[in-house]
Each structure stands twice: as C-alpha cells, then as structure tokens.
Amino acid sequence: xxxxxxxxxxxxxxxxxxxxxxxxxxxxxxxxxxxxxxxxxxxxxxxxxxxxxxxxxxxxxxxxxxxxxxxxxxx
Numbered sequence: 001x002x003x004x005x006x007x008x009x010x011x012x013x014x015x016x017x018x019x020x021x022x023x024x025x026x027x028x029x030x031x032x033x034x035x036x037x038x039x040x041x042x043x044x045x046x047x048x049x050x051x052x053x054x055x056x057x058x059x060x061x062x063x064x065x066x067x068x069x070x071x072x073x074x075x
Contacts, residue, residue: 005049007041008060023054 011017020026027034038051 006063008064
C-alpha cells in the first residue's frame with residue numbers, strides 16, 4: 001500500500017474559477033472538469049495512482065498549515 005500524497009488545487013483571485021467554492025459547484029459549472037483532473041493526477045508522475053476523492057477547503061487549509069509547520073521545524 002502506498003502513501004498519501006495530498007494535492008492542493010488553487011486558482012488566482014482574478015480567475016473565472018475564483019467564484020467557485022466547492023467541488024459540487026465546479027462540477028455543475030464545468031461538467032467534465034473533475035474527469036480531466038482525475039486523468040491528470042492519475043498520470044502526471046508516470047505511474048498509476050489511486051485517487052480517493054477531493055476534500056473540503058477546511059481540510060486544504062489544515063494541510064497547508066501542517067506542511068508549513070513541518071517546513072519551519074526543518075529549517
């Protein structure tokens with residue numbers, strides 16, 4: 001079994017995507033975009049990976065804080 005490798009998806013504040021606040025809304029506004037993201041994430045490292053889904057904004061913020069904490073401790 002492999003390790004988790006979380007990814008954060010973000011957009012610029014002036015992007016047409018900046019008003020979209022959830023995966024559900026993204027799917028409604030841009031049908032097929034989740035399929036495109038899944039294909040890209042499944043192949044970008046050159047090996048097959050298992051996508052377990054997409055988290056919420058709060059989870060992403062917590063992951064960023066945790067990563068920042070690890071970075072600060074290592075420097």
